[in-house]
Amino acid sequence: MKKLLPTSTAGSLPKPIWLAQPETLWSPWKLQGEELIEGKQDALRVALQEQQHAGIDIVSDGEQTRQHFVTTFIEHLDGVDFEKRETVKIRDRYEASVPTVFGPVSRQKPVFVDDAKFLRQQTNKPIKWALPGPMTMIDTLYDDHYKSREKLAWEFAKILNQEAKELEAAGVDIIQFDEPAFNVFFEEVNDWGIACLERAIEGLKCETVVHICYGYGIKANTDWKKTLGSEWRQYEEVFPKLQKSNIDIISLECHNSHVPMELLELIRGKKVMVGAIDVATDVIETPEEVANTLREALKYVDADKLYPCTNCGMAPLARNVANAKLAALSAGAEIIRQELIAKELAA
Numbered sequence: 001m002k003k004l005l006p007t008s009t010a011g012s013l014p015k016p017i018w019l020a021q022p023e024t025l026w027s028p029w030k031l032q033g034e035e036l037i038e039g040k041q042d043a044l045r046v047a048l049q050e051q052q053h054a055g056i057d058i059v060s061d062g063e064q065t066r067q068h069f070v071t072t073f074i075e076h077l078d079g080v081d082f083e084k085r086e087t088v089k090i091r092d093r094y095e096a097s098v099p100t101v102f103g104p105v106s107r108q109k110p111v112f113v114d115d116a117k118f119l120r121q122q123t124n125k126p127i128k129w130a131l132p133g134p135m136t137m138i139d140t141l142y143d144d145h146y147k148s149r150e151k152l153a154w155e156f157a158k159i160l161n162q163e164a165k166e167l168e169a170a171g172v173d174i175i176q177f178d179e180p181a182f183n184v185f186f187e188e189v190n191d192w193g194i195a196c197l198e199r200a201i202e203g204l205k206c207e208t209v210v211h212i213c214y215g216y217g218i219k220a221n222t223d224w225k226k227t228l229g230s231e232w233r234q235y236e237e238v239f240p241k242l243q244k245s246n247i248d249i250i251s252l253e254c255h256n257s258h259v260p261m262e263l264l265e266l267i268r269g270k271k272v273m274v275g276a277i278d279v280a281t282d283v284i285e286t287p288e289e290v291a292n293t294l295r296e297a298l299k300y301v302d303a304d305k306l307y308p309c310t311n312c313g314m315a316p317l318a319r320n321v322a323n324a325k326l327a328a329l330s331a332g333a334e335i336i337r338q339e340l341i342a343k344e345l346a347a
């Protein structure tokens, strides 16, 4: 990737009205069987076209192929009973009825590999594919078998590694692991969470990302954010160990958040996907606002390692809002690219 400041999104984009209920997170599919397969592929084509139209450099499927960023993956695994549900507290934040792990977990066949191959056929741009991270996976389940969060996470890490290797072989350039749980369980992250993630990426030659955010703009998250005070220093707890990890890129929430930008100094040397688009509001950022966030980040991230991005996924937003935000991201990145080029010429 030679282009300076290559843009991307953290993951999800809104789904078309004929595939799922708009502006609804985790909305059930409106189609079934063969129609659903074709519907998802068409939605993927649209999401790709919209990213390319907006000038996004590293494209994705916009998560048109999944209903939920964690459970859709788990649904394909053995050892988890989706009928037997227990209520647990997810990320120490909100109660939810979740499936039960009743036996050894395993992956009988690839989950997203066909979808990734389909995306690969549609574009020559670098593609990024998102998988849930091991710690976030265990946090959305009731474990009646391993009875150990760490043991279950290691099992998931092995399964994720199988899937990641096949995604790489399918032509995926960057594999991302979504780990919002890294922003909550600091002790576990440092004890075994990062080690599990390194197990998940073992042997990969493509680039790898860990995405750590403050979540979608849903009520449980916005209420939680209100309890975090004026400075959000959660990243500080896990950055030192992440800096030393084998993960190539760290994807973070930066725009409109209360994360002090100087925390990025703790991961200096890593590539950083800097969230410059707030996904918790319909207000469209101006290119200058995006540029301001990137300019601030450049104090702590080397220019060749800065990847302008969104704070998180945009699935719950209206399509026109999401598209306008993608365009703002591109335009804002271009402002900074020109500034960097001008500086280079002046030097």
Ligand SMILES: [Zn+2]
Pocket (backbone or CB within 6 Å): 010, 180, 211, 212, 213, 214, 215, 216, 311, 312, 313
């Ligand atoms: Zn996120």
